């Protein structure tokens with residue numbers, strides 16, 4: 001997520017964006033677009049260690065929100081067949097996919113960075129122990145999750161990695177979806193943030209349920225020693241980005257303040273694709 005490693009003053013920080021963008025440094029934070037960044041510099045293991053090496057209170061709260069949402073959806077629409085799911089910009093995080101696991105038979109882990117794609121392949125084969133902490137939180141008091149005895153084995157059989165660019169996602173294809181800490185954490189440009197949200201929801205079928213998470217007021221983040229851009233968004237920006245494409249939207253602010261400097265918490269949005 002734009003949930004980066006903290007910067008130490010003694011560590012040299014480099015940027016992930018290209019020379020041309022670097023040359024425009026005076027205006028850099030205004031002008032770093034998704035295409036300017038070398039996403040293959042994303043250090044998956046450093047990101048995982050910092051964010052998901054253990055279950056944190058903010059993620060615990062997010063898990064409560066999204067698993068209740070998907071579970072309620074299943075109860076309200078028991079006859080809707082959710083065959084295909086997508087997690088957009090999966091990065092080094094398996095928990096959004098785990099949250100969809102009881103409801104779908106095929107999960108696409110969609111990701112642009114080659115480093116993260118390799119990491120995801122490897123994790124599906126030999127997952128880190130800490131994912132059990134996330135799963136235990138999901139399975140607590142929720143039958144749909146509790147009935148699955150070996151979620152990581154099941155995930156390895158239901159999920160596959162697809163390397164691609166979210167701005168070219170095929171419209172109307174998936175029955176449910178997640179996108180965690182992506183739209184606001186891949187660009188400084190508000191227009192790209194809005195388009196990324198639109199492409200994610202657009203990749204879903206009519207009325208499909210989704211959950212998305214965002215860093216609030218993020219000013220960029222480091223993974224290992226490499227700096228990545230972010231677009232500062234709040235609840236109103238997310239509402240605006242979803243207004244034309246989603247219905248039944250619920251937006252929840254999640255308190256979080258100790259991952260790093262330069263952000264103001266997390267925001268979760270759940271809803272359904274509009275048409």
Ligand SMILES: C[S@@+](CC[C@H](N)C(=O)[O-])C[C@H]1O[C@@H](n2cnc3c(N)ncnc32)[C@H](O)[C@@H]1O
Nearest residue numbers: 001002089090091093112113165166180185186
């Ligand atoms: C801040 S990380 C979030 C990772 C993960 N979803 C999480 O919850 O922690 C942003 C992710 O978006 C990916 N990404 C950046 N641009 C992308 C694009 N155009 N299409 C798909 N993924 C992209 C990055 O490689 C990275 O894995």
